[in-house]
Amino acid sequence: MEETEWNDMVENYPRNTQMVKFLTLIDLRENGKRFKDLAKGLSEMKITTHTLCMMRRRKQVISSIPDDILDSVPTDEILDNISTQIGKMVFQLGIELGLSIADLENIDKCNCDLTAQSKEVLFTWRRDRLVRPTIRVLEQALVNSRKGARCLEEVVNNVDPKTLRAVETVTDRIRDNADRMIQNIQISQILDHMMTHLVISVDDRCEIEHYPRQDDQNKALLDIVIKRREPAYSVFVDGLRNYGYEDIANDLKCDTQDISPITALVSAENEGLSDWNVPLYKVRLQKNYLKIITDIQHDSIVDHLITSDVVSVDDGKKIESGKTPQEKNRNLMNILLHKDERGFNEFLKALRKDSIYADLADQIEKTEVTRTDMANLHKCLK
Incomplete structure (x- = not known):
């Protein structure tokens, strides 16, 4: 390697010695160097060559993970959980998973946090479908990169293979x-x-x-x-x-019943789910979203909300910026769904001022909120 190339690498990665080492090895490979050349260089630097022996011995994984899970593609949750445990081995893992040098350099430049880098490596690998990105491939790569497979075994311990197959479908x-x-x-x-x-x-x-x-x-x-x-x-x-x-x-269309369990339709109030961070009034409002944006004329309602200090004059202008009545109502709902319960109550009052909308106000107020409703919206807010 030319001295200028070395200086460029050190300058480009001042805080990432792992990347400098990694690119140095890539340069050696691309210039036709062999293990004996690397061993000679290490010996001259009085660095043990034992690591080279380890590199030449590829350990075939004897997995404790069931085959039906090993042969599945990992979900987002699995990759998210693994990414927190990879640490400094992220670029070694990326190479084992088949990512290009350009991909790894780009990931390094865009993400300073090791967990973010690990996540990007894993998701980039899964997006590349040239080789089916299975949990088996990931496990072998973790072992080859000397991270080991225990972290993966723990993450997939309670995973249902039916769920994995359904998600993949x-x-x-x-x-x-x-x-x-x-x-x-x-x-x-x-x-x-x-x-x-x-x-x-x-x-x-x-x-x-x-x-x-x-x-x-x-x-x-x-x-x-x-x-x-x-x-x-x-x-x-x-x-x-x-x-x-x-x-x-x-x-x-496909049979997705195995993707997630169906939660019983139990009243949220009776189950104590009102303690979740999804207020019941917001669920009631959103469950009537389509009817609200389709049925109401917003003008007098917005006037009431401005008078009640629920929305500002500027909010009113945002609402009016919609090109159609439905777009204006969508803008109104966007604002209301970010308001507190007083905003919800004032909206119901505004509806009841017009007898045409009294039934709609009652329908919204009495809308049943089930355990499933709470779970679904809670999932959106994570």
């Missing part, structure tokens, strides 16, 4: 149809449907719609559906079917 269905959905669907009404069924939050919707381009919005929605799994997936498929994309819905 959902992910594959979405990936197989991703281009069609990204390019061809309009998601505004689908988001209304998903809001009403509590599988996305108002913040999710804002995050999706902050992208100016439709294809980027669609990508963001698909990412959420993949991450949330059930019931988000089934609600999304139903939304496609309801709003003109039946052919795509049919291609996505």
